Structures are given as structure tokens and as C-alpha cells.
Amino acid sequence: MIELVSLRKEYDNVLAVDDLSLTIPPGEIFGLIGPNGAGKTTTIRMACGLLAPTLGRAMVAGVDVAREPERAQQYIGYLSDFFAVYEDLKVWEYLDYFAHAYKLPESDIPARVTEVIAQVNLEVKRDAMIRGLSRGMKQRLGIARAIIHRPKVMLLDEPASGLDPKARLELRNLLLSLRDQGATILISSHILTELEGFCTSIGIMERGRMVRSGRIEDVTAAETSTRLVRLTWVGDSLVAAQGKLIAALKNDARVSDVNLAEAAGTFRFSGAEEDLAGVLAALVGANVPVTSFSEVKQTVEELYMKLSTHEVM
Amino acid sequence: MGRFWNEMFWSNPEFVRHRRAELRPVRAITIAAVVAVMCVLLGLACWSYEQNLLENARRGAETFATDAWKFRLDQLQQEFARKTWLLFYRWLIGVQGVALTFWTLFSCAQSVSGERDRKTWDFQRTTRLTPAEILIGKLMGEPILVYFAVLCAAPVTLIAGLAGGLSFGIVTSVFIFLAVTSLFLGLGGMWLSTLLESRTRGVGLIGALALYGLTLGAYGMRESGLPGLAAISPLTGIIDMVLDKTDTPFRLAPTLFGREVSWLLMNVLLCGAFIAWLAVMLVRNLKRDYQDIRPLSRWQAVGCAAFLNFLIYALLSPGYSANDVYHETRGGWFPDAKAVAMFAVAMNGLILFLMGLATLTPQERLKVWRRKRASGESAIFADDGLPWPWLGISAVVAYALMVWGLLAWDHTLPLEMGTLQTAAIRLLLVLVFVMRDVLFLQWCVLTRLRQPIVKGVLFLGLYYAAAAVMTVLAGVVSSESGAMWMLALLTPVQVFDPKIAGLAFPAATYAGLALQTGVIGGVLMAISSRLQRPLRVGAAA
Numbered sequence: 001m002i003e004l005v006s007l008r009k010e011y012d013n014v015l016a017v018d019d020l021s022l023t024i025p026p027g028e029i030f031g032l033i034g035p036n037g038a039g040k041t042t043t044i045r046m047a048c049g050l051l052a053p054t055l056g057r058a059m060v061a062g063v064d065v066a067r068e069p070e071r072a073q074q075y076i077g078y079l080s081d082f083f084a085v086y087e088d089l090k091v092w093e094y095l096d097y098f099a100h101a102y103k104l105p106e107s108d109i110p111a112r113v114t115e116v117i118a119q120v121n122l123e124v125k126r127d128a129m130i131r132g133l134s135r136g137m138k139q140r141l142g143i144a145r146a147i148i149h150r151p152k153v154m155l156l157d158e159p160a161s162g163l164d165p166k167a168r169l170e171l172r173n174l175l176l177s178l179r180d181q182g183a184t185i186l187i188s189s190h191i192l193t194e195l196e197g198f199c200t201s202i203g204i205m206e207r208g209r210m211v212r213s214g215r216i217e218d219v220t221a222a223e224t225s226t227r228l229v230r231l232t233w234v235g236d237s238l239v240a241a242q243g244k245l246i247a248a249l250k251n252d253a254r255v256s257d258v259n260l261a262e263a264a265g266t267f268r269f270s271g272a273e274e275d276l277a278g279v280l281a282a283l284v285g286a287n288v289p290v291t292s293f294s295e296v297k298q299t300v301e302e303l304y305m306k307l308s309t310h311e312v313m
Numbered sequence: 314m315g316r317f318w319n320e321m322f323w324s325n326p327e328f329v330r331h332r333r334a335e336l337r338p339v340r341a342i343t344i345a346a347v348v349a350v351m352c353v354l355l356g357l358a359c360w361s362y363e364q365n366l367l368e369n370a371r372r373g374a375e376t377f378a379t380d381a382w383k384f385r386l387d388q389l390q391q392e393f394a395r396k397t398w399l400l401f402y403r404w405l406i407g408v409q410g411v412a413l414t415f416w417t418l419f420s421c422a423q424s425v426s427g428e429r430d431r432k433t434w435d436f437q438r439t440t441r442l443t444p445a446e447i448l449i450g451k452l453m454g455e456p457i458l459v460y461f462a463v464l465c466a467a468p469v470t471l472i473a474g475l476a477g478g479l480s481f482g483i484v485t486s487v488f489i490f491l492a493v494t495s496l497f498l499g500l501g502g503m504w505l506s507t508l509l510e511s512r513t514r515g516v517g518l519i520g521a522l523a524l525y526g527l528t529l530g531a532y533g534m535r536e537s538g539l540p541g542l543a544a545i546s547p548l549t550g551i552i553d554m555v556l557d558k559t560d561t562p563f564r565l566a567p568t569l570f571g572r573e574v575s576w577l578l579m580n581v582l583l584c585g586a587f588i589a590w591l592a593v594m595l596v597r598n599l600k601r602d603y604q605d606i607r608p609l610s611r612w613q614a615v616g617c618a619a620f621l622n623f624l625i626y627a628l629l630s631p632g633y634s635a636n637d638v639y640h641e642t643r644g645g646w647f648p649d650a651k652a653v654a655m656f657a658v659a660m661n662g663l664i665l666f667l668m669g670l671a672t673l674t675p676q677e678r679l680k681v682w683r684r685k686r687a688s689g690e691s692a693i694f695a696d697d698g699l700p701w702p703w704l705g706i707s708a709v710v711a712y713a714l715m716v717w718g719l720l721a722w723d724h725t726l727p728l729e730m731g732t733l734q735t736a737a738i739r740l741l742l743v744l745v746f747v748m749r750d751v752l753f754l755q756w757c758v759l760t761r762l763r764q765p766i767v768k769g770v771l772f773l774g775l776y777y778a779a780a781a782v783m784t785v786l787a788g789v790v791s792s793e794s795g796a797m798w799m800l801a802l803l804t805p806v807q808v809f810d811p812k813i814a815g816l817a818f819p820a821a822t823y824a825g826l827a828l829q830t831g832v833i834g835g836v837l838m839a840i841s842s843r844l845q846r847p848l849r850v851g852a853a854a
Contacts, residue, residue: 093333
């Protein structure tokens with residue numbers, strides 16, 4: 001759905017994005033992460049046609065953004081971190097303007113405006129002047145603008161900047177619902193917790209280059225050869241339980257770094273998921289009263305800290 | 314067709330946005346009321362003025378009781394209504410003309426830069442609106458208040474004009490004239506606006522004022538050798554087109570290829586052509602990022618230079634017309650073909666410099682061109698290359714047009730072969746100096762100067778000021794010939810010496826040509842060295 005081919009952007013004497021290639025399939029939520037100045041904003045601006053690449057090309061839904069900008073825009077919904085709205089219009093007029101600017105069929109526009117106003121919970125402000133809205137409401141109006149034409153691709157550059165926690169949650173839910181409707185989302189952020197449990201893929205940018213990209217589980221698997229497993233138990237004395245655990249685990253060569261505390265512990269396991277089930281079965285067979293047994297997934301933050309070279313421009 | 318016009322104009326989303334935002338019912342009613350009150354006040358003032366004249370004549374007739382006074386009184390009484398209406402019409406059209414042109418220019422001059430400042434511009438650029446739709450929407454929408462005010466006053470103006478004895482054609486022509494001039498100024502303002510960021514707003518304001526001043530000042534060109542240029546001034550529409558023919562014996566008319574044409578036709582042709590060029594530049598750049606703006610492609614720049622050269626010969630009026638009361642003045646501008654050729658060379662100095670400015674290549678593009686050129690993928694005439702080869706092409710085209718123009722005017726201004734030879738050397742010298750200056754500006758673009766072009770132009774100004782001082786010093790320290798040598802080496806001024814015939818230029822002129830060619834080589838090397846500098850890695854955004 002989004003294809004960036006050997007993108008390069010030079011500003012005067014600065015190389016902002018260097019030979020960046022990336023393919024994001026339909027339905028993905030791709031988190032573009034990296035420090036300030038890594039080239040995330042430049043990449044997104046090139047992807048939505050606001051900036052002409054020095055070299056390379058950006059394709060959205062099979063359309064070259066630089067060659068057919070007006071055609072490409074029908075597929076793109078763009079939202080930047082700091083933006084403004086036309087203060088001298090009413091809420092419905094603002095959305096009506098963009099519906100026309102995106103060339104939606106005339107007969108669909110009133111219904112679509114109403115639908116989007118409801119989607120961002122601005123029904124009571126429909127006829128209000130925009131200059132009277134709060135910052136959060138204006139941000140929601142901006143989101144409504146970005147989705148008015150039902151874009152297949154959302155390009156979001158730090159969209160949660162300046163939003164309060166409730167508005168962030170609403171934004172996340174809205175984006176998840178858009179993904180469920182088939183939209184592909186490219187979202188940049190340097191607040192990693194913002195992307196946690198939300199992105200299906202990530203790309204880590206530094207110094208204008210893509211350090212690593214792909215589906216989160218693939219990137220994680222590529223970076224870690226062992227799984228961290230956490231387990232808890234009850235009903236037996238600590239010493240007895242630990243003894244049984246050690247007995248059950250010590251003979252397995254795939255287990256390492258066993259770390260047991262009072263009623264919980266962790267160990268590293270280098271086998272596949274099916275083999276891990278065998279370990280659980282062995283523990284249960286050894287009469288260890290296990291109450292929970294799960295793999296500890298890496299957070300995006302941990303992954304970023306591991307992959308990043310921490311080079312700051 | 315009707316649907317196209319509807320979508321492009323009346324239903325244009327950008328126009329609708331402005332209509333909704335700025336013409337809400339309360340505001341529209343207020344404007345209409347203000348216009349009505351102003352019309353009434355103006356009408357009363359005009360009536361009062363004419364009544365005063367009549368009273369004075371009546372008192373004069375009573376006091377002196379001569380036939381002359383009686384005749385004057387009779388005339389004023391008979392003409393009272395018509396004269397009052399005509400005065401009222403002149404005031405109405407004057408106020409509307411100034412308001413329309415001034416407001417259109419200044420509102421359009423803030424259209425794009427204002428959106429950039431408010432951070433709404435990117436969203437407009439990422440819609441499916443084409444640059445042409447945005448352009449039309451803004452041109453029709455930004456000055457909508459003044460359009461509405463003029464629309465409100467139009468019926469009164471029409472009635473006043475007709476009652477004042479003007480024909481319907483004249484009244485309509487004046488409206489068309491002002492509308493076309495306003496469109497030209499609006500597009501000029503919008504072009505300025507695309508070139509501005511918030512930090513250069515002051516420059517934009519100065520630019521807009523300068524544009525307005527130049528347009529108004531073009532009125533003075535009526536008495537020049539290129540009278541047609543006055544057709545872009547709104548004053549021509551306000552004053553000349555509504556002149557009461559009984560009040561003035563003068564007959565002023567512009568010429569096109571030596572034939573007199575109406576002011577309206579000249580206005581439509583001239584402003585229409587400028588509007589077309591501005592529209593080309595805007596459509597090409599409106600949706601581009603600020604850094605990527607380049608007014609014209611290289612071929613368009615050559616075309617524009619050719620068009621401006623063509624205008625010189627098309628609008629030329631050597632002052633031979635028997636009806637022309639400014640015969641002497643115009644004749645003074647272009648007494649012979651030599652004067653026309655020298656004027657054309659001087660104009661080409663300006664035209665080539667402007668074309669050079671319009672085709673400066675951004676650093677990023679120039680670096681890519683250099684890399685491609687090193688690998689044999691790009692040519693010296695590529696659109697992203699250095700501007701100097703295109704200045705050369707423009708000069709060749711300008712010379713070809715000069716030959717054509719002078720031959721075409723041969724019947725009135727006899728042409729000698731020596732004139733063409735002198736003009737060729739003059740044009741070459743001007744080209745070399747312009748090329749040097751444009752390449753210097755290109756070098757400035759590659760430096761880290763903020764606003765490199767503005768600063769580069771200031772540096773050039775300093776250079777010419779220094780050259781003038783050095784010339785004066787050389788004259789004081791050595792002799793007059795020393796000053797001439799200094800002038801010829803450092804500036805192109807000497808090439809305009811009217812005494813030169815054929816190829817017999819002084820040695821200093823050719824020495825200056827050689828020196829400046831060497832300087833061009835030096836600037837090219839400096840540019841090449843700048844382009845080879847390695848990039849720093851990291852985003853600037």
C-alpha cells in the first residue's frame with residue numbers, strides 16, 4: 001500500500017534521508033520511531049507529496065505521489081503535529097470544504113460530514129464557530145479532516161503531540177477502528193509508549209537511514225535468540241518448589257538464566273513455542289504448582305533501546 | 314461548459330470557503346449599507362459642488378449682466394444635471410478603482426504566506442485541488458469583500474455614468490478595464506505571496522507597494538515612446554477613458570505595431586499576457602514546497618524573455634502620427650533606429666537579469682545535476698543545471714527579435730547595417746555582465762547565507778557603488794581616460810556611449826569583456842568547489 005523506493009532528501013548541505021526503501025502492506029499500522037532529527041518528518045512529508053525527494057520515489061496505492069499528486073491525494077489522509085484550522089468557519093463548513101476539496105461526490109458530502117462529526121464526537125459543536133473550540137476539539141476536527149475522504153492510507157506525523165491522555169486514547173481507538181476498516185497507517189513518534197500494543201510493524205530511523213524495519217515479532221525474533229519466560233507458583237514451601245523447578249529445568253539444555261524468587265521466577269528458553277509447551281508440561285508433571293506461565297514480550301521501547309545506536313544529531 | 318465554469322468558479326471550494334467565512338449575512342448587509350451611505354454622501358458632495366458653480370455664475374450674471382456671463386449661466390443650467398452625474402460617476406469610479414486594485418493586490422499578497430503562517434497551507438496542498446483551482450479560488454475569494462462592495466455600487470455607477478452622458482460601452486469598458494487590471498495585480502500579489510515566509514513579510518509589503526507604485530506610475534508612459542504600457546495603470550481607466558471629450562482637446566491613444574488602438578484593447582492584451590505568465594508561474598509552483606519554488610522552466614524563461622522583447626517592438630511609437638499631440642516627446646524617445654536598438658539592449662540587461670533570477674537552481678537540484686553530469690547522465694542544458702547557457706540562448710533570441718523589429722520599423726526608422734553590428738557587441742557585453750552577476754547569485758545560493766538572493770543583490774549593489782567610486786577616484790588621480798578604463802573594466806555602462814558606430818568600440822571595452830569573462834570562469838570554479846563539498850548527515854526538518 002505504501003512503497004518508498006530509494007528515497008533521498010538533501011537540504012542544502014544536510015542529508016536528511018538517505019536511500020530509504022520501505023514497503024508497508026495493506027492493513028498495517030507502521031510505527032516510525034527515532035530520535036528528533038532522524039528524518040521521520042521528512043520521510044512522511046515526502047510520502048504525502050509535500051516535499052519532493054531529491055532522488056527516489058514514493059508510491060501510495062500504486063500511484064506515484066510526485067507524478068500524479070492530485071490522484072495520490074485521494075488515498076492519503078495526512079495529519080501533522082502542529083497544525084491549525086480555519087478559525088472563521090463553522091465546524092460543518094470546515095469539513096464540507098475539505099470534502100469538496102477531496103472531490104467526494106456532491107450527493108455524499110452532507111451525510112459524510114455528519115458521519116465524521118459523529119466519529120470524532122463533535123455533534124454538539126456542529127454549528128459552532130471553530131475559533132470557539134478548545135485545543136483538543138480542534139485536534140479532533142483535524143483528525144476528522146484527515147479522514148473525511150475515507151483514505152486508504154493515513155500518514156500521521158506525531159499526531160498525539162499536545163493531546164491530553166483522554167484525547168490520546170480516543171485517537172488510538174479511532175486509528176484502530178480505521179485499521180479495522182482496512183486503512184494502512186504510517187505513524188511517527190518519538191514517544192514510544194504511544195505506539196505500544198498498537199503498531200503491527202515498526203521502523204527505526206537514525207541519521208536519515210532505516211536501521212531496522214518489519215513486523216514487531218519478526219524484528220524481535222531477529223534480535224533475540226532466546227525467549228524470556230516468567231512463571232509463578234503457590235501451595236508449597238519456597239525451598240521445595242525451587243527444588244522441584246530446578247530439577248525440572250536443569251536437564252533441559254535450552255533453558256538458561258534461571259532466576260527464582262519467593263513465588264515467581266524467570267528463565268530464558270531458546271526453543272520454539274511448541275517446545276516451551278513441553279517445558280510447562282514437564283513442570284506440571286513434576287508436581288510444581290504453577291499458576292501462571294507466559295513469555296515476556298519485549299516492549300517497543302526495549303526493542304528500540306536495543307536496536308538504536310543512540311547517535312544524536 | 315457551464316458545469317466547468319460552475320466548478321472552476323462559483324462552486325470552487327476555495328472560493329466557497331472565502332464566501333462563507335467573509336461574507337456572512339450580517340457583514341454583507343453592513344457592507345451594502347456602508348456603500349449606500351458613501352454613494353449618497355458622494356452624490357450630495359457632487360451636487361453641492363455643481364450647485365456652487367451655478368450659484369457663482371448666477372451671482373456673476375446678476376452683478377455684471379454681460380452676455381458672456383449670461384451665456385455661461387445658461388450653459389451651466391442646461392448642463393447642470395449631466396455635469397453633476399458625470400462628476401458623481403468620476404468619483405464613484407475613482408474610489409472603486411483605487412479600492413479594487415489596492416485591496417485585490419494586498420489581500421492576494423497575503424494569501425499563501427498567510428496560510429503558511431497559520432499552518433493551514435500543507436492541508437490545502439494535500440487535497441485533490443489542482444493548483445489552477447487553488448489559484449482561481451484565492452483570486453476570486455481573497456478580495457471578496459471589495460468585489461462585493463463594487464458589486465453593490467455598480468448599479469449606481471452605471472446610472473451615474475449613463476446620466477452623465479457616457480455611452481453604455483464606455484461605462485462597461487471602464488469596469489472591464491479595472492477588473493482586468495485588478496486580476497493582474499491580484500496575481501502579482503499572489504506570486505509575491507508564494508515567495509514569502511513570515512520572516513520576509515516586510516520584504517513582501519515593500520514588494521507589493523512597489524508593484525502598486527509601478528502599475529500606477531505606468532500612467533506616465535502615455536507620453537513615452539511606448540505609450541501602450543500606460544494601459545496597465547488603473548489611472549488610465551479612471552482618467553483617460555472617462556475624459557469628457559468636450560473638456561479636453563487632447564487625444565491620447567496607445568499604438569500596437571504603429572496603429573492606434575483603444576485603451577481597453579491594449580489593457581486586455583497587455584494585462585492578459587502578463588496574467589498568463591503569472592498564471593504559468595503560479596500553477597507551476599503553488600503546490601510546491603517553499604524550497605522547491607522555481608518561477609519558470611528554462612524554456613519558459615526563454616519564452617518570457619522573447620515575449621518581453623517582442624513587446625518593445627509591438628508597443629513602439631516613434632511619434633510620427635499627425636494626431637499625436639505628444640509627437641515631439643515620443644519622437645524624442647526614438648528619433649532613429651540606433652536609439653531603439655540601444656533601448657532594446659538596455660532593456661535586455663534587465664530582462665536577462667530577471668530571467669537569470671527566475672532560473673537559479675536550488676542547491677539540492679544543482680548537486681544532483683552535477684553528479685549526473687559527472688556520470689554523463691545529464692547535459693549542460695538540463696533544467697537543473699546552471700543558468701548561464703540559457704541566458705546565452707535568451708540573448709540570441711533577443712538579438713534575433715531586435716533584427717526582426719528593426720527591419721519591421723525600417724519604413725519609419727531607417728536601419729543601417731552598422732546599427733545591428735553595434736547592437737550585437739553591446740548585447741554581448743551586457744550578456745557577459747549579467748551572466749557574471751547571475752552566476753554570483755547562484756554561488757550565493759550555495760552558501761549558508763540566509764536569504765541568499767536578497768543578500769546577493771545587495772552585494773551586487775555594493776559592487777556597483779564601489780565601481781562608481783573607483784571610477785571617480787581614477788578620474789581624480791589620473792585622467793579622464795583612466796576613469797573611462799575603470800568604467801569599462803568594471804561596469805557595462807560604457808557600451809551605451811551613443812558616439813560608437815559599427816564595431817569601433819574603445820580598447821577598454823574589449824578589455825572589460827575579457828576581464829569579466831575571466832571573472833565568470835572564476836565564479837564557475839567557486840560554484841564547482843561548493844558543489845563538491847560533502848554533505849552532513851542528519852535531518853534539517
